Amino acid sequence: MLRLGLIGTGFGLEVQADAFKYNHIFKMVSVCSKNAAEAKVAKKAAGFSTWYDDWKTLIDKDKLDIVSICTPNYLHYEIAKYAIENDKHVICAAPFTTTAKEAEELAELANRKGKVCVVDHHLNFLPARKFVIKLLKDGKVGRVFTVERNYFSRDRFFPETEKKWQNSAELGGGLFFRNACHDVDYLLRAVGGVKKVSLNTHTARATVQNSEGELTNITADDSFQFHIAFHNGSRGIISQSATSPNKETNEFIFHGEKGSLLLNNDNEIVFYDLNGEKERIAIPPNFQITSLPGHRQRSPFYMFTEVIATAIYNESPVTPTFDEAVHIQRVIQAGLDSNKYHQWIEVGSDISITNQPQQQSQSVNKIFE
Secondary structure, eight states: OEEEEEEOSSHIIIIIHHHHHHSTTEEEEEEEOSSHHHHHHHHHHHTOSEEESOHHHHHHHSOOSEEEEOSOGGGHHHHHHHHHHTTOEEEEESSOOSSHHHHHHHHHHHHHHTOOEEEEOGGGGSHHHHHHHHHHHTTSSSSEEEEEEEEEOSTTTSOOOSOOGGGOTTTTOSHHHHHHHHHHHHHHHHTOOEEEEEEEEEOSOOEEEOTTSOEEEOOSOSEEEEEEEETTSOEEEEEEESOOSSOOEEEEEEEETTEEEEEETTTEEEEEETTOOEEEEOOOGGGOOOOOSSSTTHHHHHHHHHHHHHHHHHOOOOSSBHHHHHHHHHHHHHHHHHHHHTSOEETTEEEOTTSOEEEOOOSSOOSOO
């Protein structure tokens, strides 16, 4: 049995806690929130044995095997480093860290300590996403020329006026930093490694007025266009907006030499051949996953917990590990540099004061070439 500590009671309580509860390999030992009242509620709601309002106390006091980090992004590095140094396995919410340098350091530390440390990209376990990757690998569209990723929602059409970390670019907020890592992770598996990128971000709601007339400045972006050049010659664009007044759009479109493959809303797969003929593709039963009630992300996260537990007990493969996530973080870092300097940036380069790319250390360099 793996003794679990959960740090963070937002997504952690809404999705992760119930998934852990269904997996009897995990024992719900302790939960932490900086808000003591929320920690107490989480303890009772999810069935943890103890609660804390300080994450270091949780790691120090309870004899935990694994820690799941679901805090704001800017806290991931500090908590993960402390947990690994204290011999814990770690599940870290995505995005992994706020800089590529932090990601490299954590990956090297996890390898040195021999701990199973993963970044939570559980959407890869959705049946439709898994089957699309198989279709692509089997040559359904032939060689992939371009890929479009479109995601539009109303999440920030009426942004909250409270001073939350999601509104601050300095604290790791913003649509690009919070969302792009998930799409990059999926495209790395579906298409291949990323060579260079170009990013443009926008903030439609930069100033918001609350009911008392007070103004809140929002420094984080609420839409972006992320252009990608893959090592294999394919090209891609990730377009996202959280200020769309229309209905939600959630799709990947892979264009290749034999036609185009559409993944719509993570549950519908359609192939269009070069004559425009449409073929709806059913997902085979062996790609289905355990279905849990409640939030739609509980089921894929539950499948992720099974893979993590097997990796800990049997040393079987698990993905994405911290060293795999380094490449994802380098792609995000290159995007941020591109947005700042208004030019294409090669993944792994470091922009100096003279605005010239300098190759950075590649000490952790697993997969995705």
